[in-house]
Amino acid sequence: MAQAAGNPGASGTSTTPPAGGPAHARRRASLPARSALLERVLSLREGSIIVVTLLVAVYFSLSTSTFLTSSSFKTLLPFFAPFAILGAGEVFVMILGEIDLSIGATYLLAPFIYYKLATAGVAPVLSVLMALACCMVVGAINGFFTAVVGISSFVTTLGMLFTLEGLTLIISHNEPVGMPDAQVTTTMVKVTHVINGAHIVLTEAVNHVSTFAKVLGEGTYSELVWAVLIVIAGQVLLTFTRWGLYTVAIGSNKLGAGEAGVKVKAVMIRNFVLCSTAGGFVGILEAVRASAVEPDVAGANEILFKAISAAVIGGTLLAGGSGTVVGALIGALFLGILDDGLILKGVNADYQIFYVGLAILLAMTINIYVQRVRKGSHG
């Protein structure tokens, strides 16, 4: 349960108040000494995957000399930050007990909408906002067909997946495009150096990237900052607001939530909008980072599966009712470390996908085992 994450110390102790007495007056006894750090971590919903991710990180740190370096961290970022954001969006839909299969297609389409607008003369920031608005419409349509018409979200978003991928191929004419305002320009600048009192003028090449591009993906830590901000915002939304509470309520007992007066359809549509917007936003970030985008439909579907994997590995149940945004970030981190670590170990690219697959199975097995230990520790 989401709120348990904010209250990890609360488990393990149980005070039975005297009947009729003011129970809150009796504060919970301090945690017993046996509750070590490990147990605290394990009492988190994401606890088990944190442990598994750490194990994988330790393995790569020991088995390669380069994993624990800052340059390695930089190469890790694009392997994980985008999926943290995508996973965060997917978590909101999956807690409902639904799924959004169109997130990869939205990811693919958004930069092309941005491209069309920006090349038509719309200001860059406005183009981004309008592209995101289109993604919101996509989410609203997904939500409408799922919540109002009553088609299963698997089918709704599968239909949306093909529709959007087709649309992307149509509007792009199946050609890659360079992202406007995200190009690196090089200018020669005369720089005056003072060496031993003598002034020397040298011509140096300076690369320019617009602030717009730096903020939206091209800066080294841009995606990481976005991912952290979005995950924190998402987790706060999920744990500390009515929106999040109703999301869990609908996923846990849709009929009961409706009976209690929760506006089930509105919340569902909102969550689909959130998920699609996350998809489109990451699509734009990645396109700006690469300064180009190609209508790669197969790549978009791989993005989809990794986003869902990040959410599921992070502890979100496919059945709904339970999940955390922070978990999706850790799930994405796990997948990123795996990708990055295998590359650093020099694993052949063909073998790499194979190993990633096996590693996911192994990790989830350990995950479930650790979860059992965790539940056991609750007594």
Added chain:
Amino acid sequence: MADGRAAAESIVGPVSAPDDVLRVEHIAKRFGPVTALRDVNLHLRKGEVLGLLGDNGAGKSTLIKILCGFQRQDSGEMFLHGKPYAPKSVDEARAGGIEAVYQDLALIDELSVYHNLFLRRERLHRPLPFLANREMKREARAALDEIGINIPRIDVAVARLSGGQRQAIAVARTVNSDADIILLDEPLAAMGAKEGAQILDLVTRLKAEGRVSIIMILHNYVHVLEACDRVSMIQDGVIALDKPTAETSVEELTDIVVNEYRRARMQEHGELSPAPAGDAEGSSADPSGS
């Protein structure tokens, strides 16, 4: 044969008392070809616990659904605190202070006890949109203590509680929501003896408090006599008996049901009479699943 049947059984006409909070007159409800309720007359006095009895398919649940705004009657009138009452939705009934507690629907398993108690009435850190969890916990604890429900921890998911505790929390939520008429649809179903006793205790305490009036569907006549002030038996879409529990007994209630069963059997075998109205509920649309 409708006339003959009506003559063979007693139909309770409109009854009223000066302190009625709810009155139901001549309510009828059909679902296509089947009649669920023919002519139901019922009243509920302030602070009273009314036991609603009847065989499966007699129309109890249909009546409860009409009372709580989930379905609308075809004809007949209802009065809430003396004023005409015709709820168009569950929300409207709830705004009028009438709320039904369904065992299966009531609670959100993954949410904590206090979030369940405050669902749709969450306390917030105004003007911020954040949940005031501490405040809700405190108030939830106070509310549970007040009606004497002992839940050791209110920050656990309700999925981890027993059936009796869950039912108690569902009732507490309704009481806590300022409902003054509570409809309990088989509150003891699928519950152990001890848990059932806890719920009946809770009903007794609420009765002693005198703030809420309760209509409770029960199957066990012993429970009815123990917890209710009055009993109404619904049979074949009409109220066939309406008596204070002090004036009736398990034997009388049983006899009425057995006689009705025999008469229905004789009709079935004696001639090809129309299907008894009793089958109505099974075939009716029942989105609530209750």
